[in-house]
Amino acid sequence: MDSDGDGKTNGQELxxxxxxxxxxxxxxxxTTGITHxxxxxxxxxxxxxxxxxSTLDCYNAPSTGCPAxxxxxxxxxxxxxxxxxxxxxxxxxxxCTGFKVPDAIPYHAIAFDAILxxxxxxxxxxxxxxxxxxxxxxxxxxxxxxxxRDLVAVWALGLPDQCMPDVAGLRFGxxxxxxxxxxxxxxxxxxxxxxxxxxxxxxxxxxxxxLYDMGIMWLGEYNLWIPAxxxxxxVTSLCTSHCTQTLLxxxxxxxxxxxxxxxxxxxxxxxxxxxxxxTTTLINFEDVYDYNxxxxxxxxxxxxxxxxxxxxxVCTWNTTxxxxxxxxxxxxxQEMCFGFLQYYPKTGNLHCTTxxxxxxxxxxxxxxxxxxxxxxxxxxxxxxFTEALAQCDASQSGPMGCSDGCRKNVEIIEAMRTSACLNxxxxxxxxxxxxxxxxxxxxxxSKVLHCKSIHxxxxxxxxxxxxxxxxxEVSASCPSDANVxxxxxxxxxxxxPTTLSNGATTPVPATTLVDDPSTATYIFPSFxxxxxxxxxxxxx
Numbered sequence: 001m002d003s004d005g006d007g008k009t010n011g012q013e014l015x016x017x018x019x020x021x022x023x024x025x026x027x028x029x030x031t032t033g034i035t036h037x038x039x040x041x042x043x044x045x046x047x048x049x050x051x052x053x054s055t056l057d058c059y060n061a062p063s064t065g066c067p068a069x070x071x072x073x074x075x076x077x078x079x080x081x082x083x084x085x086x087x088x089x090x091x092x093x094x095x096c097t098g099f100k101v102p103d104a105i106p107y108h109a110i111a112f113d114a115i116l117x118x119x120x121x122x123x124x125x126x127x128x129x130x131x132x133x134x135x136x137x138x139x140x141x142x143x144x145x146x147x148x149r150d151l152v153a154v155w156a157l158g159l160p161d162q163c164m165p166d167v168a169g170l171r172f173g174x175x176x177x178x179x180x181x182x183x184x185x186x187x188x189x190x191x192x193x194x195x196x197x198x199x200x201x202x203x204x205x206x207x208x209x210x211l212y213d214m215g216i217m218w219l220g221e222y223n224l225w226i227p228a229x230x231x232x233x234x235v236t237s238l239c240t241s242h243c244t245q246t247l248l249x250x251x252x253x254x255x256x257x258x259x260x261x262x263x264x265x266x267x268x269x270x271x272x273x274x275x276x277x278x279t280t281t282l283i284n285f286e287d288v289y290d291y292n293x294x295x296x297x298x299x300x301x302x303x304x305x306x307x308x309x310x311x312x313x314v315c316t317w318n319t320t321x322x323x324x325x326x327x328x329x330x331x332x333x334q335e336m337c338f339g340f341l342q343y344y345p346k347t348g349n350l351h352c353t354t355x356x357x358x359x360x361x362x363x364x365x366x367x368x369x370x371x372x373x374x375x376x377x378x379x380x381x382x383x384x385f386t387e388a389l390a391q392c393d394a395s396q397s398g399p400m401g402c403s404d405g406c407r408k409n410v411e412i413i414e415a416m417r418t419s420a421c422l423n424x425x426x427x428x429x430x431x432x433x434x435x436x437x438x439x440x441x442x443x444x445x446s447k448v449l450h451c452k453s454i455h456x457x458x459x460x461x462x463x464x465x466x467x468x469x470x471x472x473e474v475s476a477s478c479p480s481d482a483n484v485x486x487x488x489x490x491x492x493x494x495x496x497p498t499t500l501s502n503g504a505t506t507p508v509p510a511t512t513l514v515d516d517p518s519t520a521t522y523i524f525p526s527f528x529x530x531x532x533x534x535x536x537x538x539x540x
Contacts, residue, residue, distance in 0.1 A: 080200030108169025
């Protein structure tokens with residue numbers, strides 16, 4: 001049977017040409033190039049036709065048109081990975097490649113197109129502007145590299161090519177970015193070992209500068225713990241009035257918004273609250289979120305956000321089919337909660353994010369040594385916890401139960417637990433992190449004791465720039481409690497606990513939030529106090 005009439009049987013499109021597969025049986029004979037049997041797969045015989053709903057291009061949504069590309073002054077620049085770049089035989093890989101770009105004069109990028117090579121593995125691509133003069137060698141990477149943190153373009157399955165509004169463009173070249181970093185997310189769940197890919201992006205740019213520079217603002221939560229077998233887990237990340245007052249130099253004009261979660265994401269919302277009128281507007285709402293079909297919401301005319309307004313991102317997940325808890329991370333099987341707001345005029349590199357519900361803009365912008373960005377610090381310690389869980393097998397004893405990878409990560413965690421700086425100057429943020437890290441506690445605490453018992457030099461690690469991939473040294477020589485300014489209590493409004501489908505709640509993060517951090521007071525719940533005492537008893 002050929003339901004969609006594209007010349008391929010339903011079995012061929014699903015990887016089972018003989019129609020012999022049964023539920024619970026072996027994998028189909030074909031596991032790559034799978035297509036939908038109900039939609040004509042675009043080909044020379046059946047090209048994609050936006051007016052024909054029986055055709056479908058899952059990788060490139062129909063273009064919304066970008067007449068500015070036709071301007072004779074507009075040039076193109078292709079940023080693609082090297083031909084034959086090998087895709088690792090693992091489910092999730094983030095791969096980064098740096099590119100030098102013309103910088104003799106300033107330019108405006110007015111559009112971005114996806115260049116797709118291997119559609120079997122490509123899931124999404126991010127393009128970052130780099131302020132660093134040195135480019136790292138191509139290879140596996142984290143969410144962003146030092147010096148390449150300004151997100152400038154996004155492509156994912158189903159998204160149209162990006163076209164800037166007529167009044168704005170993404171500035172690069174002289175006086176700004178002299179290089180870009182392309183980050184590609186490969187998804188290879190079948191662990192195929194012979195995939196290669198040379199996908200990338202095409203930039204349309206012009207020396208005819210527009211009135212405004214374009215930017216992308218981040219919203220989101222960097223630390224997630226989503227319980228298994230739960231129908232409805234919701235997390236809210238608040239970009240507070242204080243944060244926008246601090247971050248914005250002038251009103252910003254939002255032209256588009258996009259939310260991002262992973263496989264268990266079910267619903268997302270972005271709300272804007274005006275300080276002047278106290279009115280709240282739902283500006284982005286995906287009632288049925290689908291990881292494989294992200295959607296830009298375009299705001300025409302642009303939505304005006306004033307300094308002092310609030311932005312709220314709400315993410316909801318359904319893990320009823322998962323037997324294990326889900327944490328924050330890059331892997332497809334992990335989760336995220338981010339919102340991207342395209343706006344003008346650009347104001348620096350705007351990240352209005354939270355960690356364990358705590359607005360990062362409330363804290364000193366750096367950690368211990370004044371060179372380590374707090375948001376990157378939290379992202380890295382989240383990765384350290386995740387790696388420790390993956391490498392520390394609680395069932396193993398002897399040297400096998402304290403492998404090099406396990407020992408390295410639990411030593412780092414112990415050093416963080418006892419650092420004078422992290423437990424004084426940044427007591428609130430670290431306390432909130434330890435509170436949310438409860439699910440890790442049993443495994444990690446047992447490994448601390450076990451590794452101590454077989455390694456006399458355990459615990460000698462110093463938290464350095466190598467640990468966190470930053471230029472800061474994070475060690476016990478950081479400021480003591482005597483150097484930390486404390487403020488009197490004031491009225492607070494606590495964050496809301498996550499409501500589960502059974503009516504129970506997850507713990508409220510161990511912070512209370514106020515609109516002015518200079519008058520904040522922080523309350524540690526009794527369960528956190530007990531956990532700190534338990535940690536202390538293990539260390540000493």
